[in-house]
Amino acid sequence: MSQPTGDLRVRRTRKLLREALIALIEERGFDRVTVGAITERAMVSRAAFYRNYRDKYQLVEQIFDEAMAEVRGHVADGDPDSRRARWVAFFDHVDEYHRLYAALLGARGSAWFAARMRSALAELTAPHFAPDAPVPGLLPSVLSAVFVESIVWWLDHDRPVPAAEIADRSADLAGAMITEATGWPPRPWSRRRPAGKK
Amino acid sequence: MSQPTGDLRVRRTRKLLREALIALIEERGFDRVTVGAITERAMVSRAAFYRNYRDKYQLVEQIFDEAMAEVRGHVADGDPDSRRARWVAFFDHVDEYHRLYAALLGARGSAWFAARMRSALAELTAPHFAPDAPVPGLLPSVLSAVFVESIVWWLDHDRPVPAAEIADRSADLAGAMITEATGWPPRPWSRRRPAGKK
DNA sequence: CGCTCCCTGTCTCGACTGGGACGGCGCCGG
């Protein structure tokens, strides 16, 4: 299900469903959205929804996964600032769809999506750490929680600072934990941009 | 062709084509829009376009006709302010789609659409005048030209006044011609809102 | 408890659509 398809109708149906789901989540919150409401907004039949997705959860997951893939591919891994740029790109993405993420992660949000997001972020960072740590896998999970909680705070407070700044702050906090756990030196951009005001 | 259909797919196809055409006209101007570009933007096949419309001209006509029908039904004919309210509703509609109408009526626009608009407006006003005038049918045509030219001026000057005001001004100018031609008294709202500043 | 109501997820069949090909036309450059 949901394999890449060349058929224009399939791509159009999925696009309309994605847009309708985002709009409805922003309006009502995720758990008040029904499949029928999505398909009605999208001008698509309920049958077509189930032909493409198992349920509304899978649709959200796919939207998020595609966004993560886009963010992931947004920056190459080579240059020294690549990690900073990646986090900025990620927070820019959250900024762009902030109403969606606020609805998914905030007070009206569903716990499973925050867990899904932590899981995705943990998978994103895990390859960068050696598996021979004292407690393998702990660091990526805790790091992901730091970023997700930063996002929740940022969204709940109506994004009081630019995406780039919250990205840097979060990365600095995470960097301290990484240095503690691995002995690695602090991030380059932390050295260039010390803890004071920007 | 283009009969009212209950099938959701037909309504969706037409809705997507309308939106795509409007977006493309605003971007490129009407005569630089091809059917292929419309269908590509709308995520619809070219075949589906021709199943629903004869050509791009008919699509624009239908968009305009539906808008006119909506404006026409927006106000009942009974109350004394109904005519003013109708013109305000019409100019509000033009205001809402001002980029579309600017592209259709302005310098890059096509002459046939201005003619189509004059024709529609003339048909709208014709029933209100007796057919026993010295030159039957002249008055509605000239009136429609007044309104269309008012819209062109308004759009070409980036809508310097609110829609309600340009509606009233145009209706006052038209009212003078009506009084001249028929001997009818000036419009009620003209008496209540004399020619000075508002 | 029963009853209602709404939503889910699945299925069938007729209807509409997409892909692709076709000939035709107008335009442009050689």
Place this chain on the structure above:
DNA sequence: CCGGCGCCGTCCCAGTCGAGACAGGGAGCG
């Protein structure tokens, strides 16, 4: 003059979609 190119308008067939019905479940209510 010719040929290339892009767009138009039409056609066919396989594939997808919409309408509607269905059983099942869960929440609210008397």
